[in-house]
Amino acid sequence: FRPVNRWNQVAEDRRLTARGVYDIVTRRVKQAGLDKASPHDLRRSFLTYLLDNGEDLATAADMAGHASADTTRRYLRHQKRRNRAAADKIDF
Incomplete structure (x- = not known):
């Protein structure tokens, strides 16, 4: 641009x-x-979309320019959804 x-x-x-x-x-x-939306919201949405569609965390972190995948994991909603889905599979 x-x-x-x-x-x-x-x-x-x-x-x-x-x-x-x-x-x-x-x-x-x-x-x-x-x-309301900010450029950061678009960035987070893009990375979440990548992960939701099967891209691995390391690739998403690289595309975000993060030195560590832990940085990417911290602010993505993707992980919370995966954790919730995993918990929902358990029948109590």
Whole structure:
């Protein structure tokens, strides 16, 4: 992605900043009529989608740029769902 200047021209010599990403996401969330979402929510959703569709934790961690898979595991909802599903298999 490249930033666009006020004349709607692509700024080839610049990279999109973190603030630029945040502004784009919040604008699109508002346009979609959603309550709230952040770039981090999209990142977490992407990684959760990977894991839910059979990708291994190490690959997801690598794609997230995490040095350790433990970092990825900490903030993904995926693990909580797997734990709940495993517990549901036990008949008490």
